[in-house]
Amino acid sequence: LIIPFIGMRIEPYVLGLPFLLFWIALWMVLSSVM
Amino acid sequence: MNIALIIIFFFAAVALFLGIWATRGKKMNVDEFAVGNKGFGTLFVFLLIAGEVYTTFTFLGGSGWVYSRGAAAFYVPAYICLAYVLSYWMLPKIWRFAKNNNIISQPTYFAARYKSPVLGVVVALLGTIALIPYIVIQLKGLGIIVAESSNGAISPIMASAIGALIITIYVTISGIHGSAWTAILKDIMILFVIVFLGIYIPYHYFGGIQPMFEAVQAVSPEKLVFASEGFSVVWFISTIILNALGFYLLPQSFSVVLSAQGERVLKKNAITLPLYTLLLLFAFFLGFAAIIQVPGLADGDLSLLRLVNQTFDPWFVGIVGAAGLLTALVPASVMLMSASIGLMTGIYRLVKPQATDRQQLMVSKVLVFVIIIIAFVFTISGGEALALLNIMSYSLITQLVPALLLSFISTKYMNKYGAITGIIIGVSFVLYNAVTGAKLATFFPNIPSYLNDINIGMVALFANFVIAVLVSLFTHKKIVTPEKPVLVAE
Known part of the structure; x- marks a missing residue:
């Protein structure tokens, strides 16, 4: 469970999202992958 | 009366019906009223915990923060997600102890863990002080949503009054069951409205989501990343950790945990809820779209509703307003119920330990009226006291973290004296900070400027923890009969 805590700039855009927002969304998904 | 207002009133009436209907076939006692007799399965627990996330914040604050402060708003889904991760480990321990000791509220949990009724009183008072601003935010948000959606056909105060009346009726009749059933309607509505708006608006105005962000990058790129000072990366990290620790200590979240059927229900919810929280991104999209489409708003919280008003016909604005109304009713009702049960179990039972179940239920219902009246007075009068409380609500409730975390292990590092002293020190620090606006550099x-952005609540929590451990160690040998260790089956 420590992994999401460890994981959680504008370009490159990923899936249409600025990189920072993509990074946060990615770790929300990876947290579930509990 | 316009079409939007008719639609909003229709959904308000459906919510009231569901809230009252929820009590059918149940003999209402304190246990049923507060935690649904600990019988809620995965779906109801999911809806009630998700309900704590999709409040009026989703409608007004999420898009509003993005509109006025940009990427700083990203802290919200981040801390909620980490709270769920932490909950996978923490909640089963709380639930197990509560089940074995017939506990139905947060104050009784702490009182039983540390064998200290005084600690229960401290927790009950702290929980109520932290909850009232949250109830006020829901009522104020409800007023703004209904007034804006109906194009001013009804005043915000009148809308807040009607909302307060609806939740008071169904909370006193159905307790947590009323909240659970109205949560079903709410989540269906918000799922449809937020996803539809979050996809339609960017495509309608910009031709897609990435083109929308590129348009924002062209006019104000600083809105897409954390600032170098103020709402910086250091602020983000300290705030999401602090809020993740405090999330389940808010009395309404704690109550939902106690209503679960079993540990696996809580774990399944922890797994699925981060994915559900991704919906907040759609609210953020609306805030970013509003930066370009409705620039110059003095109050960013109105950005979503102004954008919807200028894009859609009144009947659809009514649907959006109705979803907004429900996002206020459900969380506010759980908060109201939690605050009344917290005060009843933490204080009334202490004063009158031989009270019958019927008397306890009656006192809980009277407290519902008292709390909603206090919240409504704050809603219409506002004022500095509320603004201060609002700022420090989370920091206040987070002061229970050391006592909670060390309650999972029987240890000499935390006893009732240490827990109470630590909480008092932490709360005093938070109050001082709220009144003086002190930061770490004070x-x-x-200290280096980047460290000055650390959330001051973290500093209060650190002071609380150190003092609590020192006092516990100092008083450990003075306790003639050591506390009986609590056996926790892993």
Whole structure:
């Protein structure tokens, strides 16, 4: 469970999202992958 | 009366019906009223915990923060997600102890863990002080949503009054069951409205989501990343950790945990809820779209509703307003119920330990009226006291973290004296900070500027923890009969 805590700039855009927002969304998904 | 207002009133009436209907076939006692007799399965627990996330914040604050402060708003889904991760480990321990000791509220949990009724009183008072601003935010948000959606056909105060009346009726009749059933309607509505708006608006105005962000990048790129000072990366990290620790200590979240059927229900919810929280991104999209489409708003919280008003016909604005109304009713009702049960179990039972179940239920219902009246007075009068409380609500409730975390292990590092002293020190620090606006540099003038952005609640929590451990160690040998260790089956 420590992994999401460890994981959680504008370009490159990923899936249409600025990189920072993509990074946060990615770790929300990876947290579930509990 | 316009079409939007008719639609909003229709959904308000459906919510009231569901809230009252929820009590059918149940003999209402304190246990049923507060935690649904600990019988809620995965779906109801999911809806009630998700309900704490999709409040009026989703409608007004999420898009509003993005509109006025940009990427700083990203802290919300981040801390909620980490709270769920932490909950996978923490909640089963709380639930197990509560089940074995017939506990139905947060104050009784702490009182039983540390065998200290005084600690229960401290927790009950702290929980109520932290909850009232949250109820006020829901009522104020409800007023703004209904007034804006109906194009001013009804005043915000009148809308807040009607909302307060609806939740008071169904909370006193159905307790947590009323909240659970109205949560079903709410989540269906918000799922449809937020996803539809979050996809339609960017495509309608910009031709897609990435083109929308590129348009924002062209006019104000600073809105897409954390600032170098103020709402910086250091602020983000300290705030999401602090809020993740405090999330389940808010009395309404704690109550939902106690209503679960079993540990696996809580774990399944922890797994699925981060994915559900991704919906907040759609609210953020609306805030970013509003930066370009409705620039110059003095109050960013109105950005979503102004954008919807200028894009859609009144009947659809009514649907959006109705979803907004429900996002206020459900969380506010759980908060109201939690606050009344917290005060009843933490204080009334202490004063009158031989009270019958019927008397306890009656006192809980009277407290519902008292709390909603206090919240409504704050809603219409506002004022500095509320603004201060609002700022420090989370920091206040987070002061229970050391006592909670060390309650999972029987240890000499935390006893009732340490827990109470630590909470008092932490709360005093938070109050001082709220009144004076002190930051870390106030106490340590020579610290690097980036460290000055650390959330001051973290500093209060650290002071609380150190003092609590020191006092516990000092008083450990003075306790003639050591506390009986609590056996926790892993």
